[in-house]
Amino acid sequence: MAAIELLKEQHYELLDIASALSLHLQIDRISETPEAVHELLNNLAGRLRVHLSMEDRGLYPLLLEGKDDRVKQLAREFMDDIGGLSARVRKYMLRWSVPRLIAEHPRDFARETREILHELSSRIDREENELYPLILQKD
Numbered sequence: 237m238a239a240i241e242l243l244k245e246q247h248y249e250l251l252d253i254a255s256a257l258s259l260h261l262q263i264d265r266i267s268e269t270p271e272a273v274h275e276l277l278n279n280l281a282g283r284l285r286v287h288l289s290m291e292d293r294g295l296y297p298l299l300l301e302g303k304d305d306r307v308k309q310l311a312r313e314f315m316d317d318i319g320g321l322s323a324r325v326r327k328y329m330l331r332w333s334v335p336r337l338i339a340e341h342p343r344d345f346a347r348e349t350r351e352i353l354h355e356l357s358s359r360i361d362r363e364e365n366e367l368y369p370l371i372l373q374k375d
Contacts, residue, residue: 239295240368246287247360253280254353261349266342270335277338277349281329284356285322292318299371310367314359321359328352 257276260266266273292315299311328348332338338345 240371243287243290243295244364244368246283246290247364250280250283250287250356251360253283254356257349258353261346263342263346266345267339270339273338273345274332274335277329277332281325284325288318288322291315304370307367307370310370314363314367317359321355324355325352 253276257273257280260269260273260276296311296315296318299307300315302308331348332345
């Protein structure tokens with residue numbers, strides 16, 4: 237399924253940006269380069285919005301129409317979680333909307349960023365190791 241390959245490619249891009257952002261999460265580095273950190277953050281958020289939208293509007297509704305109950309169950313779980321993840325990312329992005337806020341509160345920024353990146357990484361891992369193999373096995 238070509239759509240799965242595109243989503244996997246997006247996962248790699250998201251994880252690459254997340255990895256680069258992780259390298260900037262030392263307190264002194266955040267304070268020294270808040271603009272660079274903010275740029276990475278915006279890049280991650282933009283790509284994540286596109287990715288979640290593709291899943292929410294394309295992949296998951298299609299999977300819910302399928303015949304495989306296990307695929308439908310997993311699709312429903314992920315689809316239900318998209319709203320929560322999207323809301324948390326929006327709230328996070330509003331909190332860290334300007335480099336000045338990042339520089340003024342580096343510890344809070346680092347902690348919250350690690351939480352968001354962990355959540356994103358866990359979701360990608362589940363999709364890659366649970367959902368996508370199940371879908372591809374049916375093709």
